[in-house]
Amino acid sequence: MRFFRSMRYHISQGFKSIFRNGVMTVASILILVSCMVILGTFYLIISNIDENFNNMKDLNVIEVRVPVTYSEEQTEEVRAGLQKICDEKEIIPGDPVYISKEEHLARFKELYGDQEWSDFFNEELNPLRPSFEITFDHLSDITEVVRIVSAIEGITLSNGAAAIAPSNIKSCVEVYRNVMSVKKTLYTVGLWMMGILLIISLFVIINTIKLGIHGRRNEIMFMRYCGATKHFIRMPFLIEGGLIGIFSAIIAFGIEYLLYTYALVGLVRSSTSVISGSGITVSPYLSHAPVLGVLFLIIGLFAGVIAGRISLKKYLKV
């Protein structure tokens, strides 16, 4: 009962303090909101890159091309070699799938149409090579799978030749590495910007609470003389910091929603946009809302409470 009574008092004092230091509170909230919006925007961009990347077909397939000069027996030896490699590794769940020259031609036609290339790619003149496709589940395993499959290079056929040259193993590992590099850059830039803004917001909140302490110095002095505990005197200021954090999180969540819905989604859907029609999809805001909400609340409460504690330690001697 005492706890609820004191909490009710502390929360009401926290609210009063927020309104008493109006301008500084607004400044604290604005800077904290900027910090959260930047983090949220980077998070949403990276999430969408991830989703689009994961949804792309054929990225989790490694193709081992069979040289045109290989006989059926040699092709079978390559298959057996690949099968053995696949059987030994859990991250490659399926078997190597043989794709004949004819199937490759059919895929080619499906992809590029039948007209323009028909002089060079047809049933009589088919320069495409048969291949084995090795599919794996998780794109993040691509580097490891390529390493494993490359072991086929060391297998020797019965005629003494190497089973397959490195140039015959085709994968999207480079694409994967490039996208990962872009993601890493975005992460780094996003985290640095957030970190800098977070530090600035800590300073602003510290000063806001310092002003609150200064404005209530007579009250604090009297509270001490009356026998108020240290905890009782300090709590409203911590709650003030926490409230600044919570308000910032709510505002940032709303701004992020507007930015995402009207700016990013609009950009992708816009007919003049470069990325419009490229097949890039944007996931709905609601699918990210829980993570963003929790993230913003954690940042807000962290900044508010930490700034409150620093301010109290520095400026309030009880």
Next chain:
Amino acid sequence: MIRFTNVSFSYPDGTEALHDVSLRIDDGEFVFLVGPSGAGKTSLTKLLFCEQRAQAGTVEVNGFQLNKLRSRKIPFLRRTLGIVFQDFRLFENKTVYENVAFAMRVINAPTALIRKRVPSFLSLVGLSDKADSFPKQLSGGEQQRVALARALVNNPAAIIADEPTGSIDNELRDDIMNLLIRVNKIGKKTVIVITHDTDLLRRYSFRTIELCNGRIISDQVGFDGYHQVLDGGED
């Protein structure tokens, strides 16, 4: 009971505020604490409230041994003491009722108890009809009575009044003194009045402790003038 035994206290800059002070104030006593500026009255009050700690000697206040008192216990010591300031220190943005209630609220007293006690203490100091007024709407004497109600509302064992008549007219001075005497006699509370007011000291014959340069130079009932000549003479 308040007991100082061979207490010495210096500020961090080396200024010696109290030197080998020993005194005992029993429960229910009325005491004047007098002395010129810098005599050590404020320092003695700071030691009473455990705002500062004595470097030598022992201080006991209402059953608390202040030399050994842990920081987290200090608020509980302070709840046994009530303070009245010369400049009242009322909160301008709170009504009379809220000012008095605030003293209870900050020690987390139940609202029902606050509602019950605040009106009775306002009645004690004769301000029931001013409960909704703000301090600026009150005279100096009325403000000091609010301050007294605020000091009393938590039922402390002792009241320390720092120049309680310093900021009010002579006519109202007796009102405040009579209130303090009532608190002492009827409420059975120890009252320590810190003052420079020689008229007051002459009019009310209570135990008077005179401090000078951090030492007790006189401890007697009644006042027959300062024992130490002040700069510029007696005030």
